[in-house]
Amino acid sequence: MNLKHVALQARVSTATVSRVVNDTRFVEKSTRARVVKAIEELKYHPNLHARSLAGGKSRTIGVIASNLENPFFFDIYKIIESDAHSRGYEVMAANTDYRSEQLIASLRLMIGRRVAGLAVIVSEMAPELMDELNDARIPVVFYDVGTPRGNVTNIRVNYRRGIEKVVDYLYSLGHRRLGFIGHHAILGPINERIKAVMDAVARIPSLEVRTAADADTLEGGRQAARQLLSNGYEPTAIICVNDVTAVGALRELRERGIRVPQDMSVTGFDNVKLSEFCYPALTTVHIPREQIGHIICESLMSKSGKWAAAAAGIVIDPELVLRDSTGPAPPGEPAANQANGKGDTLVEGTRRPAVRGCAPAR
Amino acid sequence: MNLKHVALQARVSTATVSRVVNDTRFVEKSTRARVVKAIEELKYHPNLHARSLAGGKSRTIGVIASNLENPFFFDIYKIIESDAHSRGYEVMAANTDYRSEQLIASLRLMIGRRVAGLAVIVSEMAPELMDELNDARIPVVFYDVGTPRGNVTNIRVNYRRGIEKVVDYLYSLGHRRLGFIGHHAILGPINERIKAVMDAVARIPSLEVRTAADADTLEGGRQAARQLLSNGYEPTAIICVNDVTAVGALRELRERGIRVPQDMSVTGFDNVKLSEFCYPALTTVHIPREQIGHIICESLMSKSGKWAAAAAGIVIDPELVLRDSTGPAPPGEPAANQANGKGDTLVEGTRRPAVRGCAPAR
């Protein structure tokens, strides 16, 4: 069951067995064959803990995400995993569920495992934790939180700019009363996102907005929509913090007999695959998850720190993707300025001719 | 930054530090305080590899799934994770992407890490691997593959029965030409599933069916639907291997102007949350993922093997869930027997009155 047993069986020393297993140095063919045979007979599987301990260096990189259930996170995870595998690394994932205690636990776990690198893709990040991480001397990449320091790289998305594009676009369609659907995440960045929405709206005097929040799930989006619409407030467009919650909101609207986009426009965020497959397809904001994943791997695993240094300040400018869930504000609303005068770079999605009358009868 | 350093700093022995860290035995208050202080000052994080190695026993359980991107797998994973955490275990996940080499790699990884238990939720499983696992003396639970043996428990879903219920239901609605959308999984069980479909159809003489397959993703479902419909074959109902591919198929149909369920009925499988949120909501078959997750944890982590023994033969009988994606076969089809005479247990989903005319104009 361990090296010694195999060595005994193959009548060699443990060192030689180790050489065979790791394919290092020169081992005579016949000896190697004996060892391989012994390994198979004894069904020997090297103890990875012992290996890591003795070897000192780890070949695994950790990924901590807020909610792997959301394809946004999972897509990034997958990229990291495939990049890592192709370089001979393993990947360990951990979910925080937006809970900071869980983040702490996961962080300590990763440090305890002495991972070779760590990607932290969460919205809840306390400064103390960053210190703790910094002292652990592990290469770290943060997405969307934290600040670059010694061994930590930082990738940011200009979320604010993305929201502005959405708001401007909705404004150009004549929408004046907006709703925002967020998700529960008590700490920093999410509030920062709500703030981004508030600020984007505040730039334009005639706009107003109300917010609601629930879990970062389909059901959460639905609940938030319900909450948003339950107070007599009647927005003509709902901006959702991401595509998943947007799909949740779509369902609530459908069940209320509110047609999208005729009666109500809805926007998502992230441009997750699902946003193309739901009905109606979501107007959303594209976040280049693939690129993000690659950058993370690059700065975590490339020997030269050059790239990492370059990436230390990377900020991504997201693009608007137009699909079928947005349209002109319903008539009876304040006169609309239909021109899209903002000069934003719009990416035309797989948009089809306006769709009519598709909500189920109540 | 190891035990010794801490011991030195706190002027105690390494054993005492270990006792403090693990909260075992009796350590005097003042001593403990000194140690804790030293730990914090030195930002000490115990090396988990060393711990596992020295301790001998592991507190982590492994989960290997075919495609964690599919909520079916992820839901089970989440249950396992939460159950495990509440018992003080860690969880390590691995994805195989339906690739058997990846399965082998993941399996060896888990064995190498000496996990305390292993849940294998995949469709690709070669017998040799089962042997290898069996010899590793690790408690294992298989979902849907393998056979119970020494330390392996087995959970099965009567997939065949589920498919029969779907076929019978569609038949009762007058459908005679069916399509089946699967996904690429070369090995055993999936073919077994296609076989289940074939058999279920073969029971009823007037039925015919054709199949298509692509990846287990939204896009894959769409491609498979495209493939299915591209040969001049005109089914009136499409049975999908799971909800995700069904949602993919829905999109393809929508884009072709084929109305669901008026022109075409579509069914999913699994009853994933998404199946309620897509449009139209999917008629599907409920697989109790929560129960499955709990059973897995129970048989992996309960000290008494009683439960495990009981679970060794567990077979789950899935239930049909009716929603909006199925309806009577379009007129012009062979006379339909509208009665649902099969006496199946049907679960009435959140079904709303028949919906009309909702596909976008082409």
Add this chain to the structure above:
DNA sequence: GGTGCTAGTGTAAGCGGTACCACCATTGGT
């Protein structure tokens, strides 16, 4: 005043590998 507990602590033997070093044959060069 021994004897037997118990609480509190130190010592050191592993856990299963890795990797450095030493050693022994062969070689081949001079």
Add this chain to the structure above:
DNA sequence: ACCAATGGTGGTACCGCTTACACTAGCACC
């Protein structure tokens, strides 16, 4: 014939931690 490489192998000191065991006080009990 001698020495230096070189291929192939064994010996063994760690890696950082847990844990059995030993030891020391202090205290209650005959």
